[in-house]
Amino acid sequence: MHLLHCAIDYNNASGGIFVEPRNPFPTVDVIVQRENKVLMVRRGKDPFQGQLALPGGFINRGETAESAAAREVHEETGLEVEPIEILGVYSDPKRDPRGHMMSTVFVAIILGGNAKAGDDAAELEWVSIDDLRDPSLARKHKFAFDHGLILRDYFQWKEAGGTYWSSKRRSI
Numbered sequence: 365m366h367l368l369h370c371a372i373d374y375n376n377a378s379g380g381i382f383v384e385p386r387n388p389f390p391t392v393d394v395i396v397q398r399e400n401k402v403l404m405v406r407r408g409k410d411p412f413q414g415q416l417a418l419p420g421g422f423i424n425r426g427e428t429a430e431s432a433a434a435r436e437v438h439e440e441t442g443l444e445v446e447p448i449e450i451l452g453v454y455s456d457p458k459r460d461p462r463g464h465m466m467s468t469v470f471v472a473i474i475l476g477g478n479a480k481a482g483d484d485a486a487e488l489e490w491v492s493i494d495d496l497r498d499p500s501l502a503r504k505h506k507f508a509f510d511h512g513l514i515l516r517d518y519f520q521w522k523e524a525g526g527t528y529w530s531s532k533r534r535s536i
Contacts, residue, residue, distance in 0.1 A: 388466035392433040393420035401490035408486030412508030439483040445472035452528030
């Protein structure tokens with residue numbers, strides 16, 4: 365038996381029933397690196413329309429997180445990938461203006477496909493790791509959600525390993 369944990373407001377502004385989940389929505393984000401660049405999508409829709417984001421999205425009912433990661437990358441970029449590591453879980457309730465989203469972030473390798481923007485990605489960009497690591501250069505990029513933090517954690521992970529999450533204490 366599945367129970368939906370939600371609060372129901374019968375008097376919302378539109379006159380209909382509004383259901384607000386009490387639990388976070390499960391999502392995935394995926395880091396795909398090729399040579400010295402990380403694959404980013406420029407969002408074609410709000411929230412954060414026009415900003416750079418890691419490929420990712422919602423986990424469908426009955427789908428594993430790793431299957432969702434591969435599906436979302438394929439839908440947004442045309443690439444076939446295989447998740448090989450979990451970087452961490454990011455669950456700050458303020459990471460997404462649509463509501464509380466909890467993202468499992470995977471590191472994946474490219475298996476094949478032709479890179480092209482699809483789904484809610486307006487365009488693809490392979491962003492230089494050197495640009496992303498240099499704070500003065502990284503500031504020129506506007507990142508959606510908490511993807512700037514996730515990328516910083518990824519660079520730390522490449523050097524030292526570990527697992528990361530939203531509120532993990534980080535060295536300065």
